[in-house]
Amino acid sequence: MASTKSQIKKDTGPLAPTIFVIFGITGDLAGSKLLPALLGLYVKKELPDRFAIVGVSRRHFSREELREYLRDRMNIKHGQFFEEDIKHFLDHLSYEEGKFDSPNLYQSLAVHLKSIDDMWGQCSNKLFHLSIPPALYEGILLELSASKLTLPCSDGTGWTRVLIEKPFGNNTDTARNLDKLLGKLFKESQIFRIDHYLAKEALQNILAFRFSNSLFEPLWNREHIERIHIKLLEKETASERGAFYDATGALRDVGQNHLLMMLAIIAMDKPADTSQSDAMRRERARVLSKLIAIPKRSLVENLIRGQYEGFRRESGVDANSLIETYFRITTKINNRRWKGVPFYLEAGKAMAEDRVEIDVYFKGDTNGKIDRRNKILGTSRQNILTFRIQPDEGIKIRFFVKKPGPGMNTESKILKFHYADSPSLASLPEAYERLIHDAIVGDQTLFASTDEIMASWKFITPILENWSKLPLVIYAKGATEV
Amino acid sequence: MASTKSQIKKDTGPLAPTIFVIFGITGDLAGSKLLPALLGLYVKKELPDRFAIVGVSRRHFSREELREYLRDRMNIKHGQFFEEDIKHFLDHLSYEEGKFDSPNLYQSLAVHLKSIDDMWGQCSNKLFHLSIPPALYEGILLELSASKLTLPCSDGTGWTRVLIEKPFGNNTDTARNLDKLLGKLFKESQIFRIDHYLAKEALQNILAFRFSNSLFEPLWNREHIERIHIKLLEKETASERGAFYDATGALRDVGQNHLLMMLAIIAMDKPADTSQSDAMRRERARVLSKLIAIPKRSLVENLIRGQYEGFRRESGVDANSLIETYFRITTKINNRRWKGVPFYLEAGKAMAEDRVEIDVYFKGDTNGKIDRRNKILGTSRQNILTFRIQPDEGIKIRFFVKKPGPGMNTESKILKFHYADSPSLASLPEAYERLIHDAIVGDQTLFASTDEIMASWKFITPILENWSKLPLVIYAKGATEV
Numbered sequence: 001m002a003s004t005k006s007q008i009k010k011d012t013g014p015l016a017p018t019i020f021v022i023f024g025i026t027g028d029l030a031g032s033k034l035l036p037a038l039l040g041l042y043v044k045k046e047l048p049d050r051f052a053i054v055g056v057s058r059r060h061f062s063r064e065e066l067r068e069y070l071r072d073r074m075n076i077k078h079g080q081f082f083e084e085d086i087k088h089f090l091d092h093l094s095y096e097e098g099k100f101d102s103p104n105l106y107q108s109l110a111v112h113l114k115s116i117d118d119m120w121g122q123c124s125n126k127l128f129h130l131s132i133p134p135a136l137y138e139g140i141l142l143e144l145s146a147s148k149l150t151l152p153c154s155d156g157t158g159w160t161r162v163l164i165e166k167p168f169g170n171n172t173d174t175a176r177n178l179d180k181l182l183g184k185l186f187k188e189s190q191i192f193r194i195d196h197y198l199a200k201e202a203l204q205n206i207l208a209f210r211f212s213n214s215l216f217e218p219l220w221n222r223e224h225i226e227r228i229h230i231k232l233l234e235k236e237t238a239s240e241r242g243a244f245y246d247a248t249g250a251l252r253d254v255g256q257n258h259l260l261m262m263l264a265i266i267a268m269d270k271p272a273d274t275s276q277s278d279a280m281r282r283e284r285a286r287v288l289s290k291l292i293a294i295p296k297r298s299l300v301e302n303l304i305r306g307q308y309e310g311f312r313r314e315s316g317v318d319a320n321s322l323i324e325t326y327f328r329i330t331t332k333i334n335n336r337r338w339k340g341v342p343f344y345l346e347a348g349k350a351m352a353e354d355r356v357e358i359d360v361y362f363k364g365d366t367n368g369k370i371d372r373r374n375k376i377l378g379t380s381r382q383n384i385l386t387f388r389i390q391p392d393e394g395i396k397i398r399f400f401v402k403k404p405g406p407g408m409n410t411e412s413k414i415l416k417f418h419y420a421d422s423p424s425l426a427s428l429p430e431a432y433e434r435l436i437h438d439a440i441v442g443d444q445t446l447f448a449s450t451d452e453i454m455a456s457w458k459f460i461t462p463i464l465e466n467w468s469k470l471p472l473v474i475y476a477k478g479a480t481e482v
Numbered sequence: 483m484a485s486t487k488s489q490i491k492k493d494t495g496p497l498a499p500t501i502f503v504i505f506g507i508t509g510d511l512a513g514s515k516l517l518p519a520l521l522g523l524y525v526k527k528e529l530p531d532r533f534a535i536v537g538v539s540r541r542h543f544s545r546e547e548l549r550e551y552l553r554d555r556m557n558i559k560h561g562q563f564f565e566e567d568i569k570h571f572l573d574h575l576s577y578e579e580g581k582f583d584s585p586n587l588y589q590s591l592a593v594h595l596k597s598i599d600d601m602w603g604q605c606s607n608k609l610f611h612l613s614i615p616p617a618l619y620e621g622i623l624l625e626l627s628a629s630k631l632t633l634p635c636s637d638g639t640g641w642t643r644v645l646i647e648k649p650f651g652n653n654t655d656t657a658r659n660l661d662k663l664l665g666k667l668f669k670e671s672q673i674f675r676i677d678h679y680l681a682k683e684a685l686q687n688i689l690a691f692r693f694s695n696s697l698f699e700p701l702w703n704r705e706h707i708e709r710i711h712i713k714l715l716e717k718e719t720a721s722e723r724g725a726f727y728d729a730t731g732a733l734r735d736v737g738q739n740h741l742l743m744m745l746a747i748i749a750m751d752k753p754a755d756t757s758q759s760d761a762m763r764r765e766r767a768r769v770l771s772k773l774i775a776i777p778k779r780s781l782v783e784n785l786i787r788g789q790y791e792g793f794r795r796e797s798g799v800d801a802n803s804l805i806e807t808y809f810r811i812t813t814k815i816n817n818r819r820w821k822g823v824p825f826y827l828e829a830g831k832a833m834a835e836d837r838v839e840i841d842v843y844f845k846g847d848t849n850g851k852i853d854r855r856n857k858i859l860g861t862s863r864q865n866i867l868t869f870r871i872q873p874d875e876g877i878k879i880r881f882f883v884k885k886p887g888p889g890m891n892t893e894s895k896i897l898k899f900h901y902a903d904s905p906s907l908a909s910l911p912e913a914y915e916r917l918i919h920d921a922i923v924g925d926q927t928l929f930a931s932t933d934e935i936m937a938s939w940k941f942i943t944p945i946l947e948n949w950s951k952l953p954l955v956i957y958a959k960g961a962t963e964v
Contacts, residue, residue: 208882214846215706223700362696399691399694401687406920434887
């Protein structure tokens with residue numbers, strides 16, 4: 001994109017001039033994820049030639065102070081980037097101070113954005129990122145709308161898009177309300193609901209793996225798969241995020257979004273055209289909508305809720321908190337492919353190790369039963385395909401070979417593949433780089449559709465409503481199981 | 483087995499006293515394979531407590547000279563065994579000198595064996611190993627029979643068994659004649675036809691892999707497999723075995739036996755009971771009997787015969803030899819599982835590398851056709867499962883993962899498992915140890931049945947008869963393809 005020419009002829013392609021407006025620029029997410037991702041894209045020359053970042057926050061900073069502050073928050077590793085690149089990148093950053101609920105802020109912001117457009121001689125694209133607590137979404141969205149910042153320029157150029165972070169509501173009703181509000185201000189094609197798990201390379205790779213290897217897809221059904229176990233275990237305690245966590249709980253924090261997205265990706269049907277964003281989102285939503293609600297008469301058999309010992313003593317946590325830091329759900333999917341196959345969804349804080357993975361258990365010689373913790377009682381000779389999401393992203397297969405010597409006894413071995421062993425795959429791009437890139441080019445594949453969000457809440461909300469009927473299991477920090 | 487007691491009560495179990503009679507004790511096979519295998523079993527205490535080896539040969543040796551001579555031929559690696567074990571092992575060896583076609587030899591041999599039985603106070607088992615050129619089989623078998631050495635002792639104890647090396651005949655007729663002769667002297671349960679490939683751990687493991695991993699067996703058919711390529715490539719030239727090779731050719735040397743056995747193992751149906759020797763042999767024979775004969779009208783399309791440049795100058799080789807040192811056969815199997823799936827059988831001397839392996843190509847996106855050398859013309863995205871038999875025994879799967887970054891492009895990667903990486907599997911027992919062990923305990927699973935032999939000759943003989951109608955392709959030593 002030659003700059004001289006583009007000052008005469010307007011840029012309107014996918015990398016046309018773009019302003020990123022970040023509400024909550026001084027927050028955790030902006031500092032630790034958004035800005036590093038933008039810097040990463042900038043260095044790789046994957047941002048538009050003309051881009052600006054406008055940070056919005058209540059706090060008082062001079063432009064210089066803000067740059068200093070953010071430079072620190074970005075936590076850039078020594079040697080990761082050239083100092084000059086960081087400096088040039090931060091030159092694109094400007095600041096708008098104000099209260100999110102004050103109409104004045106949006107008027108100043110409109111002037112601010114207009115001045116950038118004037119400098120570029122063209123109406124730019126605007127990407128609004130709500131990097132703030134969900135309670136503030138509605139107010140900001142309404143003010144954005146009132147100030148007409150959600151509209152394209154008067155000549156019809158310059159798209160506007162909004163990036164929304166999870167949690168998207170906290171039950172079916174609040175999610176529906178937020179959706180309605182968004183629907184009034186934006187078309188679905190302008191709304192980018194982030195679940196950063198969707199953009200993880202290791203998750204995307206599950207789709208590539210399923211749909212590019214004819215070896216596995218014929219086996220991907222109830223006839224050959226016995227059960228699937230999706231887990232997101234963290235060593236970390238709630239610690240500094242105690243107040244947030246006590247208000248949210250594990251099920252809302254990672255269950256409704258990350259775990260169900262993993263389930264959608266492992267279980268969805270293959271769309272006729274995997275390159276079509278709509279088709280991909282439709283199939284994810286379709287499989288989520290087929291999740292069987294946990295029957296009220298069998299809550300105890302299908303649900304475990306736990307809280308780690310000491311959670312109530314974390315700062316910001318109620319001394320009598322009944323919030324869950326661990327859950328385990330056993331569910332099934334009501335379609336031809338999966339009828340009868342149990343899916344286990346498990347997540348917890350303060351566990352023995354960090355481990356996010358999906359285990360696909362194939363049918364085989366199972367000598368003995370499986371208990372409700374997915375443990376095999378007795379011996380088994382089962383193939384297991386494991387997708388490790390983190391750490392050590394990779395794929396492994398447990399299979400059986402002959403023990404050397406007379407007879408036909410077998411022992412289990414592992415066929416494995418680690419991204420880290422593969423030079424071209426060793427540096428996986430950060431999920432947020434991918435998400436920002438896709439939002440700029442308008443590809444919604446890795447963003448949750450309204451149908452997906454509503455299907456996931458439809459499954460999760462009844463569990464939340466029945467949570468209090470279940471015993472709260474107190475587990476020791478560093479537990480391997482609950 | 484306590485020795486004092488056993489002198490009173492006779493041993494009759496699988497490890498009852500046994501004499502190994504080796505015809506051709508001074509030959510290559512006895513020195514390089516049989517005796518090392520017997521020594522290996524001896525050290526592992528897998529031979530009967532009371533065992534003797536009686537070597538038979540035309541050459542003149544004192545017992546001491548023979549021991550010296552064999553000690554050298556056995557080519558024992560320094561440190562592989564304790565000197566004391568080797569010495570004690572060789573103490574079990576005695577010698578019978580004579581001409582194979584002289585009745586006197588068999589009379590002396592009978593006296594020799596009787597004297598050992600007398601010493602042990604019990605009629606022992608006798609295992610006759612014909613470690614000699616096939617031309618001598620008939621004479622020896624007839625003399626053994628005439629001298630009644632093929633019969634148990636007069637009290638009905640002491641089994642007799644015969645181990646026959648390949649080649650078992652050199653076409654359908656000679657194989658049938660040999661079979662008839664054996665059938666007159668022995669029951670099928672006494673006849674152990676050796677194809678040492680059958681006893682290779684890596685081949686046995688294919689069965690374990692196929693039948694113990696529910697992941698793969700559902701894919702093991704024409705619906706999911708596109709073609710199978712079985713190859714046995716050797717760097718070695720005919721060199722010192724020129725005369726033998728010029729009389730035999732690659733198809734008889736390794737095609738009728740090793741390659742077809744590999745095919746049987748990769749393609750056979752699973753018997754109801756894999757622990758039943760008869761059932762295993764029956765399924766191998768059944769799939770071999772379904773091989774489709776190469777049609778006379780399409781010899782050139784389905785057969786390649788080659789000879790490496792310089793073969794005719796090898797010592798012992800006719801200067802105008804038309805014998806093949808390389809062949810490649812394309813065939814199919816006429817049953818439900820495999821109908822329409824091409825099987826490629828390829829073997830050659832003087833090739834670029836040593837490589838014995840089976841490649842199973844799964845159906846997938848094949849952009850382009852496959853030429854008759856099994857090369858894909860165009861690009862492909864096919865899963866390939868490879869069983870490497872030697873060197874570096876192992877299993878690998880070519881599969882596809884996502885290329886990092888935007889889009890859903892894939893690249894091929896390898897999931898692999900090497901025996902050598904696995905401590906418990908690192909020292910694979912020699913095929914001959916397994917074969918001798920199984921012959922002692924009477925397990926015929928790893929030996930070719932008469933049905934298998936006849937089915938394989940039925941497929942190979944017409945090819946041999948039509949060989950001369952095909953061009954003989956001369957290839958350079960070190961070729962990667964012909």
